[in-house]
Amino acid sequence: MLSIDIVSFSGICVVIRFSCTSVVTRLQGLLSGCTYYYKIQQSSGQEVAESQVFNFWTITQSQNKVKPQKYLVYGDLGQEAGKPTFPVLKEEVESGQYETIWHVGDFAYDLFDEGGKRGDHFLLEIEQIAARIPYMTSPGNHEIQNSFHHYGTRFSMPGTTWPMPVTKLWYSYNIGLVHFISYSTEVFFSDNQVHVCKQYDWLLRDLTEANENRDKQPWIVAMGHRPMYCSNRDIREDCFGGPLHYWVRNGLEDLFHSQGVDLIIQAHEHSYERSWPMYREEVTAKNYINPEASVHVTSGAAGSFEGVDKMGKPEHWSAFRADDKSFHSFGKLIIHNQTHIQFIQETVKPRAELDNFWIVQHNHGPRIQELDCQTGEDPLNICRCPALYHYATVSIVVGITVPIVVLVTLFLTVYVCRKRGRCRCFDQTICCSKLYSWNSWTVKFKSKKYFNPLEYDTYNLVATKDVEL
Ligand SMILES: [Fe+2]
Secondary structure, three states, X not given: OEEEEEEEXXXXXXXXXXXXXXXXXXXXXXXXXXXXXXXXXXXXXXXXXXOOOEEEEOOOOOOOOOOOEEEXXXXXXXXXXXXXXXXXXXXXXXXXXXXXXXXXXXEEOOOOHHHHHHHHHHHXXXXXXXXXXXXXXXXXXXXXXXXXXXXXXXXOOOOOOOOOOOOOOOEEEEEOOEEEEEOOHHHHOOOOHHHHHHHHHHHHHHHHHXXXXXXXXXXXXXXOOOXXXXXXXXXXXXXXXXXXXXXXXXXXXXXXXXXXXXXEEEOOOOOEEEEOOEEOOEEOOXXXXXXXXXXXXXXXXXXXXXXXXXXXXXXXXXXXXXXXXXXXXXXXXXXXXXXXXXXXXXXXXXXXXXXXXXXXXXXXXXXXXXXXOOOOEOOXXXXXXXXXXXXXHHHHHHHHHHHHHHHHHHHHHHHHHHHHOOOOEEOOOEEOEOOXXXXXXXXXXXXXXXXXXXXXXXXXXXXXXXXXX
């Protein structure tokens, strides 16, 4: 039996006492702007284990309040490599300034290691912060193993059941002036295409509703693990070139752009990078005043066991980036009011500001005004899931299509050659052509040399004499 006792309270907040049989429960009846103190008891027969007393606070739900809302944001935090970062995060949280933390994927390295002991140690490391403010999460590639089992059971997020099923690793909620979205980039890299479209359909509905509530939540901030854009050297990564890359970008960028997502926060690259407002690699402006496209931030340097991901060639859309200097750093998102937000990236050792920028937006809302999925107005073709953008799907399509195209081409070539009776074909692959009127056939090889087949062993493909023309 597990119970949570609210042992004290501040202000006019009510006392809540309840017990539950699950490790997950919903606290109801909480008032805004209160600090609650609580402890957790676990009883098994006569034995009772008890936690220390923690406290958490609820935010003040007032549209007009002056106090900015602050959020801690980072990704790629390891249980060992993150050791320098944990005490700083704890210190920040204990300052009482923050509403939530966002950990944008890649936990512990890895949660399932040593039969889950690594995950246990990681949760102990973050206990002092996660017990005080909501520890909000997004899944990363290091959580994929065993269908996200450790991720799904160790965390519980709103809008989805617990354990979180692999069919619903995405959610959203409103805090103050922001509609936050957590999406899973891993749907594009796991083996079930259906998750790509499930999430896409949900995102389309969620963003459509969020746009109807812009008067209450003018800002939309989306978080997902793998970045759509990066200028690191990691040429194998999804955000870095290649015909079989850009799954996340091709799968979601049009949707986020059309629906007016203001800020996209990502991780995965163990560095820090900020883009200008951009869409499809086009920079819309080299400032953040009323941006006409989403701004991308990659903050994946909280402490990965893999170290730093070095930067490569600078990209025209990249406004600021840091590799070595960013290692052991985290972000602070500050919502000042309806029109101004600020993002600060701060290093742990030394405690210093690495980056600091503001976004000013007076024109919140969707960016494609003529879009209406009900009436079929869909200039960017976003009303339907772009099913092609999925690793497994494209691999299968390419794996099947390419050999078929090659075989059909060869077959037709040989067939046409023979049908015309103009040539003999060697080895069923090389078709000869009658190039000269002399009474012999010639075959053109890549070497630019010509062979006289009359002096050629056609069965063993061994030239007996090389005739240079
Ligand atoms: Fe990652």
